[in-house]
Amino acid sequence: MARIMDGAAATVPAVIEAPADAYARIIVRGLNHWFGEREARKQALFDIDLSLQPGRLTILLGASGSGKTTLLTLIGCLRRVQEGSVTLLGTELAGADESALVQCRRRLGFIFQAHNLHESLTALQNVRMGLEVHGRKAEAQWREASAHLLALLGLTDRLDYLPANLSGGQKQRVAVARALVGNPDIVFADEPTAALDKESALNVVTLLKRLGRERGTTTLMVTHDAKIMDLADRIVTMEEGRLVGDSSET
Amino acid sequence: MTTLLERVLGRLPIGWLQLVHNKARLAAALAGVGFASVLVLMQLGFLGALVGSIRLPYDEMSADILISASDMNTLADASPLPRQRMFEALSVEGVARATPLYYGKVDWKQPGGTSRTLDVFGIDPSAETFRNPAINTRLRDLALADVALIDAKTRNVPREFFAAIDEGRPHTFEVKGRTLTVVGTFEIGGGFSADGYLVVSDQSFLRLFPQRASGAPNHILVTLAPGADLARTVARLSAVLPAYDSLARPVAEAFEKDRVFQTTQRPVGLGFGIVIGLLVGIVIVYQVLSTDVADHLKEYATFKAIGYPQRFFLGIVFEEALILAVLGFIPGLLVSLALYVVVANVTGLPIAMTGSRAVFVFLGTIAMCALSGAVATRKVARANPADLF
Numbered sequence: 001m002a003r004i005m006d007g008a009a010a011t012v013p014a015v016i017e018a019p020a021d022a023y024a025r026i027i028v029r030g031l032n033h034w035f036g037e038r039e040a041r042k043q044a045l046f047d048i049d050l051s052l053q054p055g056r057l058t059i060l061l062g063a064s065g066s067g068k069t070t071l072l073t074l075i076g077c078l079r080r081v082q083e084g085s086v087t088l089l090g091t092e093l094a095g096a097d098e099s100a101l102v103q104c105r106r107r108l109g110f111i112f113q114a115h116n117l118h119e120s121l122t123a124l125q126n127v128r129m130g131l132e133v134h135g136r137k138a139e140a141q142w143r144e145a146s147a148h149l150l151a152l153l154g155l156t157d158r159l160d161y162l163p164a165n166l167s168g169g170q171k172q173r174v175a176v177a178r179a180l181v182g183n184p185d186i187v188f189a190d191e192p193t194a195a196l197d198k199e200s201a202l203n204v205v206t207l208l209k210r211l212g213r214e215r216g217t218t219t220l221m222v223t224h225d226a227k228i229m230d231l232a233d234r235i236v237t238m239e240e241g242r243l244v245g246d247s248s249e250t
Numbered sequence: 251m252t253t254l255l256e257r258v259l260g261r262l263p264i265g266w267l268q269l270v271h272n273k274a275r276l277a278a279a280l281a282g283v284g285f286a287s288v289l290v291l292m293q294l295g296f297l298g299a300l301v302g303s304i305r306l307p308y309d310e311m312s313a314d315i316l317i318s319a320s321d322m323n324t325l326a327d328a329s330p331l332p333r334q335r336m337f338e339a340l341s342v343e344g345v346a347r348a349t350p351l352y353y354g355k356v357d358w359k360q361p362g363g364t365s366r367t368l369d370v371f372g373i374d375p376s377a378e379t380f381r382n383p384a385i386n387t388r389l390r391d392l393a394l395a396d397v398a399l400i401d402a403k404t405r406n407v408p409r410e411f412f413a414a415i416d417e418g419r420p421h422t423f424e425v426k427g428r429t430l431t432v433v434g435t436f437e438i439g440g441g442f443s444a445d446g447y448l449v450v451s452d453q454s455f456l457r458l459f460p461q462r463a464s465g466a467p468n469h470i471l472v473t474l475a476p477g478a479d480l481a482r483t484v485a486r487l488s489a490v491l492p493a494y495d496s497l498a499r500p501v502a503e504a505f506e507k508d509r510v511f512q513t514t515q516r517p518v519g520l521g522f523g524i525v526i527g528l529l530v531g532i533v534i535v536y537q538v539l540s541t542d543v544a545d546h547l548k549e550y551a552t553f554k555a556i557g558y559p560q561r562f563f564l565g566i567v568f569e570e571a572l573i574l575a576v577l578g579f580i581p582g583l584l585v586s587l588a589l590y591v592v593v594a595n596v597t598g599l600p601i602a603m604t605g606s607r608a609v610f611v612f613l614g615t616i617a618m619c620a621l622s623g624a625v626a627t628r629k630v631a632r633a634n635p636a637d638l639f
Contacts, residue, residue: 078555078636099559106557112638116552118264120271125262132261133557178556 031084062238109184265569283578286531302600303441313471330466344478350467372455384436404446539626571623
């Protein structure tokens with residue numbers, strides 16, 4: 001864990017209860033979003049307001065089609081903001097150009113429902129891809145950093161395996177390592193534990209919580225896993241494109 | 251290889267890893283690139299052989315200036331011109347020697363019923379027309395009626411046949427109703443219009459071609475006096491000779507005109523083959539690269555989500571294109587070298603690899619692969635990280 005903790009303490013503010021927009025990693029204000037054109041145009045998000053604090057694990061709940069994924073892709077710089085404001089780590093995403101979005105993405109970590117590993121790269125090389133994006137300086141000790149993280153996820157003896165030779169759960173853990181190796185400020189996770197057994201799932205979520213505690217990493221996770229919900233600092237519920245419930249407000 | 255590429259690129263060589271991961275596809279792509287470079291190298295080889303075979307008789311001429319009919323395109327198709335021009339040329343300052351050259355073609359019947367086409371040169375046996383010592387030492391023999399020297403490199407004739415002649419057993423054969431006696435050999439080598447050469451005296455030539463007249467040779471070979479200036483002598487000759495029937499040029503210039511005519515005006519079809527070769531290569535490489543991109547859209551979308559810019563993906567595709575170009579060209583070159591040897595043995599054409607041709611085709615292969623890669627990169631834009639959720 002040494003590497004991940006490096007220089008972390010100084011940047012982590014004390015966890016304060018809302019309202020604390022000054023410290024918030026993500027501030028969403030009046031966010032609306034539509035899909036389709038003209039007559040087929042359909043509103044997917046209605047007037048979303050949300051701010052997420054550093055070091056907290058927030059779970060996003062909602063039936064499919066409730067707009068969770070749309071919200072995740074907008075905050076995650078993967079989709080352009082149409083109306084309203086999203087401030088991510090101090091950068092306004094509304095009206096930002098492609099290169100600004102690309103820059104922003106490098107400070108995020110994504111864990112997808114599918115592992116999306118590159119089939120031609122070994123576990124270690126896949127994790128390295130999460131580090132290489134930060135340039136040569138970050139890459140200098142890529143092997144140590146990547147191997148260290150894979151070891152934390154229980155994959156020490158699978159470093160040079162191609163994804164085809166790994167089990168579903170192992171692949172998913174490699175994907176988690178790829179998302180975390182760059183020391184992201186924010187982690188977005190979409191059903192990350194769907195492919196994991198109970199123990200690995202708890203292991204991953206505990207790791208995310210530990211990063212929150214030690215480095216102030218903010219995590220926004222979509223999940224329906226009841227056991228993980230118990231570990232959440234905050235649960236936000238969406239319904240038909242609107243935020244309808246927030247555990248921190250009750 | 252991976253470590254080497256990692257050094258060169260300064261990053262993980264994903265393109266290379268992708269290519270070697272799917273070995274069947276890599277083999278197909280390399281076969282395609284190799285095939286395209288073989289096709290182009292062979293076409294260029296034949297083109298080079300054509301030019302080489304055009305050059306051979308010019309190189310043999312013991313002359314500085316060639317006077318030919320003004321309608322001349324090739325050595326073979328020049329109309330006869332008055333021999334009077336030879337005497338006019340001899341009067342020009344700077345001219346040391348002038349000698350006529352008669353040109354014709356005969357079919358040489360072979361024992362099997364086939365025949366070889368021979369280009370026949372009728373020369374003055376008292377003058378040095380060619381540089382070839384094998385011809386010049388036998389001029390006294392040529393002065394006899396119906397005696398000939400034959401090209402030992404004549405296509406598809408066994409070596410032993412010529413060896414027998416050199417050992418002093420003359421070969422006689424019938425051509426155009428006369429019996430020719432071949433008493434010796436020399437070496438030039440046939441080209442695309444004939445299988446080899448036959449040299450006879452001007453008198454024997456006129457017996458073979460009774461419709462030709464001694465007063466009308468096809469070319470006049472002019473040798474400069476020591477110290478005479480080539481360009482000035484050509485200018486003086488041009489001033490003296492009537493432009494409507496004769497044209498005086500340095501031998502090198504006459505060859506150049508012949509080369510340009512035969513490679514551009516005649517339906518050689520070699521340029522077409524080069525274009526087809528390149529097209530085949532472009533289509534195969536594009537097919538492989540675009541399939542490869544399509545197969546990895548999900549991974550590329552993930553990399554985009556991680557924060558890799560568009561140019562990173564273009565880099566991967568170009569990395570693949572360059573690897574295909576280099577790895578495909580090498581076997582293509584080796585196969586071509588082997589085919590050159592086979593073609594040279596079978597046809598006797600002067601076909602050989604030149605360094606500049608190999609480099610030229612290598613650069614062309616890289617350009618071909620890069621072009622295919624550039625088209626294939628358009629598909630990368632379809633990788634949308636928002637679709638990953």
